[in-house]
Amino acid sequence: MTIRLYNTLTRAKDVFTPIDPTNVRMYVCGPTVYDFAHIGNARPAIVFDVLFRLLRYSYGPDHVTYVRNITDIDDKINARAAERAAKDGRNVPILQVLREITEATYGVYREDVTALNCLQPTYMPRATEHVTQMIAMTQNLIVAGYAYAAEGHVLFRVKKKADYGKLARRSLDDMLAGARIDVAPYKEDPMDFVLWKPSTPDQPGWDSPWGYGRPGWHLECSAMIEATMGETIDIHGGGIDLVFPHHENEIAQSEGAHHGHPLANVWMHNGFLNVEGEKMSKSLGNFVTINELLKDWPGEVLRFNMLRTHYRQPMDWTVAGMSESWKTLEKWYGVTEPLANPKVGAAFLEALSDDLNTPAAIAELHKAGDDDLAGGLGLLGFSNVQLNLAAKKQVDEAAIATAIEARKAARARKDFKESDRIRDDLLAQGIVLKDGPAGTTWEIKR
RNA sequence: GGCCACGUGGCGGAGUGGUGACGCAGCGGACUGCAAAUCCGUGAACCCCGGUUCAAUUCCGGGCGUGGCCUCCA
Numbered sequence: 001m002t003i004r005l006y007n008t009l010t011r012a013k014d015v016f017t018p019i020d021p022t023n024v025r026m027y028v029c030g031p032t033v034y035d036f037a038h039i040g041n042a043r044p045a046i047v048f049d050v051l052f053r054l055l056r057y058s059y060g061p062d063h064v065t066y067v068r069n070i071t072d073i074d075d076k077i078n079a080r081a082a083e084r085a086a087k088d089g090r091n092v093p094i095l096q097v098l099r100e101i102t103e104a105t106y107g108v109y110r111e112d113v114t115a116l117n118c119l120q121p122t123y124m125p126r127a128t129e130h131v132t133q134m135i136a137m138t139q140n141l142i143v144a145g146y147a148y149a150a151e152g153h154v155l156f157r158v159k160k161k162a163d164y165g166k167l168a169r170r171s172l173d174d175m176l177a178g179a180r181i182d183v184a185p186y187k188e189d190p191m192d193f194v195l196w197k198p199s200t201p202d203q204p205g206w207d208s209p210w211g212y213g214r215p216g217w218h219l220e221c222s223a224m225i226e227a228t229m230g231e232t233i234d235i236h237g238g239g240i241d242l243v244f245p246h247h248e249n250e251i252a253q254s255e256g257a258h259h260g261h262p263l264a265n266v267w268m269h270n271g272f273l274n275v276e277g278e279k280m281s282k283s284l285g286n287f288v289t290i291n292e293l294l295k296d297w298p299g300e301v302l303r304f305n306m307l308r309t310h311y312r313q314p315m316d317w318t319v320a321g322m323s324e325s326w327k328t329l330e331k332w333y334g335v336t337e338p339l340a341n342p343k344v345g346a347a348f349l350e351a352l353s354d355d356l357n358t359p360a361a362i363a364e365l366h367k368a369g370d371d372d373l374a375g376g377l378g379l380l381g382f383s384n385v386q387l388n389l390a391a392k393k394q395v396d397e398a399a400i401a402t403a404i405e406a407r408k409a410a411r412a413r414k415d416f417k418e419s420d421r422i423r424d425d426l427l428a429q430g431i432v433l434k435d436g437p438a439g440t441t442w443e444i445k446r
Numbered sequence: 447g448g449c450c451a452c453g454u455g456g457c458g459g460a461g462u463g464g465u466g467a468c469g470c471a472g473c474g475g476a477c478u479g480c481a482a483a484u485c486c487g488u489g490a491a492c493c494c495c496g497g498u499u500c501a502a503u504u505c506c507g508g509g510c511g512u513g514g515c516c517u518c519c520a
Contacts, residue, residue: 029520031520032518037520038520040519040520043520044520045520047520075518076518168450168515168516169449170449170450170515170516171449173448175448175449175516238520239519239520240450240451240514240515241514241515241520242519242520243450243515244449244515244516245515245516245517246519271451271452271513271514271520272513272514273520274513279513308458308459308469309458309459310459310460312451313451313452314451314452314512314513314514316458320457320458321457321458321470323470324457324458324470324471327469327470328470331483331484334483351460357461359458359459359460359468359469360459360460360461360467360468362459362468362469363459363460363467363468363469364468365468366468366469367467411479414479416479416480420479420480420481423482427482432482432483434482434484435478435481435482435483436484437477437484441483
């Protein structure tokens with residue numbers, strides 16, 4: 001099956017041809033671990049997990065390397081670390097405080113994505129563990145003339161990179177025209193960006209040839225890709241907001257350090273997500289964390305809801321949509337359980353291979369027979385586990401079974417008043433009865 | 447201000463130069479003691495104005511609207 005992927009670099013859907021089919025390499029920008037992940041963060045996690053699964057299906061599970069990094073060097077994290085250090089009054093190194101914070105936040109993130117049925121990436125490198133590589137790359141860039149040191153900073157010399165702006169399709173002139181930034185005096189050019197910057201003694205930092213400091217944000221991805229997968233990889237993914245400057249700068253750094261060899265052949269970007277028609281923001285009070293959501297909704301419902309919209313399309317997250325998703329999954333799980341002879345249907349696979357067209361793939365599942373349905377759900381990362389299994393554990397199953405038996409007896413003697421009373425009684429407890437040809441089953445009311 | 451997306455039936459959401467996906471809701475029917483669940487059937491759309499074309503929702507231009515980036519951001 002030919003896989004076609006939309007490439008931000010070419011602005012076209014291109015046929016995907018891996019550099020090495022026995023080792024397909026993909027990197028996705030992961031979370032900055034300063035706070036709980038929100039619903040928007042779930043989108044790339046889920047979308048690229050589906051791509052990971054498709055690639056594993058196509059090239060073999062052992063022939064795909066998926067790297068999703070952990071950004072644990074960041075000014076917001078630094079601020080929290082400083083806050084906590086001051087509050088605790090403990091005399092511990094600031095890097096240790098930072099690690100405690102990011103470890104806790106990342107732990108929650110891992111639980112979140114596991115609940116969303118995302119496979120674990122092959123590697124999950126942390127920025128703090130690759131500072132040596134970042135320093136080495138910076139030195140290479142200086143030697144090659146792509147970077148210069150000034151006042152404790154190291155800056156990337158944007159003018160030296162003739163094709164700078166090729167991903168975002170912007171010229172330096174365009175960017176300068178719209179620039180609203182204060183230009184630091186030590187910059188040769190206003191668009192030059194930071195590779196290394198100084199830290200004060202109380203801030204997280206590392207010793208370097210340019211003094212005690214820390215790397216700029218973009219550098220970590222370049223260094224960690226090099227460390228885990230080499231100079232050129234097949235696919236680099238992330239949110240569309242990362243196109244500029246983050247990914248543009250990654251390209252500049254990596255190509256500068258690697259004699260112009262491309263960083264990634266295909267650049268993929270997922271669209272943004274709104275909540276109930278509004279931009280998600282803390283001030284609007286509609287900031288939804290994954291963790292919070294998982295208290296009310298099974299992770300698979302969240303996952304399915306996300307895949308009902310094509311990944312490049314802007315999407316609106318709504319409670320109504322979640323309910324619809326739950327309903328569909330419940331129906332499907334009813335027919336695919338037990339999962340008998342799953343197989344992946346041709347039409348389904350074709351839709352999925354067409355730039356991850358999950359809405360079209362899901363439409364095929366609506367038309368498919370049970371085996372194709374089960375196989376398609378499996379490939380999309382649905383486990384065919386009863387959705388309200390967890391909820392069921394919290395109710396008295398024996399009592400419900402007894403009530404169902406009593407109702408059955410009442411119905412047998414045509415005492416419908418009594419049988420309806422039992423049904424209403426259970427409903428009041430949140431239990432919905434379903435009479436089928438094979439008898440009565442029940443589920444938790446939504 | 448510069449760059450870039452998007453605008454499809456009541457709702458969600460694919461796609462296509464001509465035969466109008468798919469799901470939810472609605473409506474009709476089957477099933478049921480009655481419901482629910484399930485099954486069968488069914489109506490309904492392509493932001494506005496021009497242009498190209500035998501033919502445009504689909505291509506081109508303009509407008510309006512929404513959103514993103516240009517500064518931390520999935």
